[in-house]
Amino acid sequence: MAEYIIDEDYDNVRVDKFLRKKYKDIPLMGIYKMIRKGRVKVNGKKTKEKYRLLEGDILKVITNDIVKEKKFIKLDERDSKLVTQGIVYEDENILLFNKPYGIVVHKGSGHDYGLIEILKSYYKNSDINFVNRIDKMTSGLILAGKNLKTIRTYTEYIRNKEIKKYYYVLVKGEIKEKKFVIESNLLKGEKNVNEVAEDKEGKWSKTIFKAIKVNNGYSLLEAELVTGRTHQIRVQLAEKGYPILGDYKYGVKSGKKMFLFSHKIEIEKENFKFNLELPEYFSEKLF
Template structure:
């Protein structure tokens, strides 16, 4: 098998490139193939951390003892295709923004043969498509996808530098005391969940969220939240600790068998002049 490196893979590590192109092969197995000279770049042995250059030629020599399966697209039925078309909110040559429905998983694994990532790869016929951010299975709303590696790197850097704005609509049990408020705390992952701490300790990360009331009901409130940081379960934990658990959040609230009312409704990527904003979803009502 031979690959000629194009510009979008420039500066990618050799082992990561092979892992992206093939499934069922661990990084340890790839390392062995490179060490044994079964994978060569420009007819020469290279280390696994070799940074690929535009125009490099990779040759993979396999035998009966080394079975490598090239990644293939999953099959989509008409229902899948219809769902994907209806939930693509924004698309250009580099970026795709998708409205994920509650209950859908982002990636294969944990008992799921495929997730939205694999479905979009197949729909676009593009193995390089990647969701740059992710949300929980029970969370819904906007997620950002990139169609090529250079855009993946760029969007990832913007997220890391907090240059992408993300807003959520949230239905909570209870009514906050203030119309607008901010929460700054430290969150730490445990084996089973994320816990909130008043002060820093090893493994904890500073987490900042900004909230304002959109609408109040008898015993519930719709909030809009803006993320200052993007920690795992950040909004869910902080609101629960305030006594404002999210409706439908069985992990940090109460299990009432309803859809979790946490919806990523707005994404602003100023560098790309993108501002996508959705209304409060029907299931909130």
């Protein structure tokens, strides 16, 4: 059985189109057969091929003999060390992880496995899954649920904007404003969802920025996400003329690291708050 938590990239996508993308070896008639026989469920209930997925939906696919899945990957010493060094907090329900830059969260796009596959194998728990997401070159805090009940609860928090997320950002240029807000409409590319641009037809996006330190031609900002669109901070700052260092897609196309770090998560309903210090590589660049 495979399980997917629908994120913004697949919001409003039909179930059959989602399955065709995930299971390219299964013919279209085979996908329809899976749906008719109840092997595809959304939020625990049978679905139809025309159903349009919503962000936060939990989609289960009972593949059985249709697709042979490898449940857990074999971890090497490097993978195990990645887990033990990255755990910030955990209990029986949640896991808060400090993801290094350069690590993908999910397999795909040339990667046989990502951080979530490593964690599933480390804990021998196929239910564990992230409730938020950060890009490959973004580092910092990312939150996972260890069971389906917790995942549903926390994805609902995300949907209702009840989880506050803050990032440290280092940009080129000395920003004079102490505090500023960027609101824009962001639209993904039709052929490549990882290409995002400001467009009046896009989704409304909002970020609150505070200047923390301005020095040596650079500005250290704290960004509070009001919405959580793909590449939101990266595109908004680039359009304002303050590209993020190390952002090869939208920003300064040099260096091995992107200076975007998820440093704080707050969930008032759970009395949950964690805040990480500024990474050393930020300080080395700024001071």
